[in-house]
Amino acid sequence: MAIAAGTTLSCSDDDCGCRIQVLQPCPHGDSYTCACGHALTPVGSDEAIPPTPGA
Numbered sequence: 001m002a003i004a005a006g007t008t009l010s011c012s013d014d015d016c017g018c019r020i021q022v023l024q025p026c027p028h029g030d031s032y033t034c035a036c037g038h039a040l041t042p043v044g045s046d047e048a049i050p051p052t053p054g055a
Contacts, residue, residue, distance in 0.1 A: 003030045009040035019043070 003009070007022045011034040018034060026032070032040040 003032065003042065008043045010043045011036065011038050012041050013038040 003025050009032055010019045016036050034040055
């Protein structure tokens with residue numbers, strides 16, 4: 001599965017909860033990993049990162 005620009009990824013570790021948004025997909029593959037060592041996986045569109053206040 002290709003990760004597209006704009007995709008929100010969330011840590012697969014339920015105790016972590018971090019989220020990132022892909023601005024430019026990595027050309028070397030789609031295996032994104034959190035600093036805690038768990039895989040980052042796409043979240044559903046209803047779970048997107050809210051906009052930054054004042055943005």
